[in-house]
Amino acid sequence: MATIAKTENEIVEDFAMFDQWDDKYQYIIDLGKTLAPMNAEWKTDERLIKGCQSRVWLYTELKDGKVIYHADSDAIITKGIVALMVRVLSEHTPKEIVDAPLNFIEKIGLKEHLSPTRANGLLSMVKQMKLDALALTAKN
């Protein structure tokens, strides 16, 4: 399993190929479309991260000491970015996740989507992913 930093670097390299905004966004949209559908029973109000505009659901579980994330969103661009976050953080130990600086979003030019004013739920989701990992560290 690649480290979090290595996956982040892979994504940054992938995005470096896109000269045009539309290629970049098409890639994110396609990622959103291919993200494994989340188990309907996990899409409950308590797992809902409310953004003003798009909604994000996050379900976190621990398997063999590794954190597994399942996530979904009702907006496809948000879902695409969610897919990237899951790819980077899933299947790592809680400690690795809590310690990860996570700067790839900025490097691939999507920082605006993590702005608190964007109100798409992504910033809250990133925080929640780390909080869930922290809670699982405590359990561990």
Next chain:
Amino acid sequence: MNTSSQIPVTFSVTKVRADFPILAQSVNGKPLVYFDSGATAQKPKQVIDAIHAYYSSYNANIHRGVHHLSQVASAAYENARKKVQKHLNAADENEIIFTAGTTASVNLVAHAFLRSRLNAGDEVVITGMEHHSNILPWQQVCHEKKAILKVVAVNDDGSLDTNHFASLLNSKVKLVSCTHVSNTLGTINPVKEITSAAHALGIPVFIDGAQAVPHMKVDVQEIGCDFYAFSGHKVYGPTGIGVCYVKQSRYSEMTTWQTGGGTIKTVTFEKTEYVDGPLKYEAGTPNIEGAIGLGFALDYMNAIGMDVIAAHEHELLVYTTQRLHEFDNVEIIGSAEQKAGVISFNVKGVHPFDVGTILDQQGIAVRTGHHCTQPLMQRYNVPGTVRVSFGVYNTKDDADRLIAALEKAIKMLS
């Protein structure tokens, strides 16, 4: 749809656009198309210059000083009040209270007027297309007084169910509050008829004019309402200034609300004697440059002519609506006969946030989301809409740019 008068040949949108410095820029490498005037309108240099002139040459606190600058600033502030009076055709300048905006005006009337008249079991009637700002202050006072908030149904086309409205009027109703133009649907409500029906039973009427005053001539005496509110920033003026028109005969029924400097005749520790008129409701140093800027904004609109603005924007509304109908999978939400200012739509199967994001990448500024009308979104069972809203500076070219950008967005997202 509402038919407005012809646009005179003297009107030049190119000339208008030259008055708005902000419109010349590019966003994401594309020339900006600003279709979010419903959220806030851009400001012409006449307004920007007026604010600059105030701070450069006559900034002083008002109604308090004997010195020259204070006299000049006070006169300018009161002159702005006269401009608002004239613009709304209010009977008297003392009927114009400056507030922080429409929201503050609703809160003022909820607390200074409604609260003391409301008893348990009384009712307040609003409509299903209100902005949160014209729901929450009434809801809060109703909760406190154990009164009931009644909501007029909205028809599928976005018009008001006037039969339902009539059925809700009775002696228990202590206030009717209704938006003049819906910020989400664009529906122009029959506020004159609504006011007459309520007045027939002695019920006072509040009209939220935030989305009407930017787009059409508003005459409060013709409407006959008791209260009328609008915001400066949506009429090409500064943010943080707004208006609450209070019909003269209602002043005696208002209690004090927010008190402080500027509202009094005499103060002792035992009691205070308040001034009469609008200053009683403008506690503290008011938004002086805001009021002055608002006055210049109204001057700006009147120099073009409210009928001309209405006709120009109506033409854009019709044209953009027609072009949106070219898409099979675009659904317009709100198709009432009488519309102004905005078009809300959704692309079938696509979240409005995604559409807005791809439009933004192409330099098109629209608003997406619930537009502070969550109950209305629930009514139409949508998470939100994409809202295009017009200003006097928008062009058919802007509409064409939107359509091309939307075509691309649909291609990418479907």
